[in-house]
Amino acid sequence: MNRRRACGWMLAGMVSLLAGCNGALVGEWRAIEPAQVAPDVPRIRQIAFTRDSRFEARMVQNSRTRAVSGTYQFTGSQLILTVDRAAEADKYIYDAQSVGRVLLLTQNQVTLRLCREAAGSAPPEAPALPEEPAQQPVIPVHIADSQPAAPR
16 A cells, blocks of 8 residues: 555656646746846746646836747746747746745746735625715704804
């Protein structure tokens, strides 16, 4: 019985080695807060990773948002994004650390913080407006019952 259990654990370990670390990132991620960097530095606002090592992202640079896609490689401590355009400048290498639902990506001493979106979650809704206070009933006042105004 123990031998069968040991074989099962070995098989599970081999499968995880073959799958690599890319599966840890599969899903959608959004920037938690704007990164405090110069405007000309590209930064990820939203990114989606797929099981087949592809990604689609929205990046901001010089106040312009652009959509990019390509392939990725995640080693557990490093994330390499290669944009479909094969120019050398379109390869982004980050030191990466996954902490629960938060992904920390560091490049040139700047850290981007991304949060994993829950599967099937709807985009956040606008905050509800406060309810209007209930209107008080109107009590009619007869003019004859009112007191005369004081002289000035």
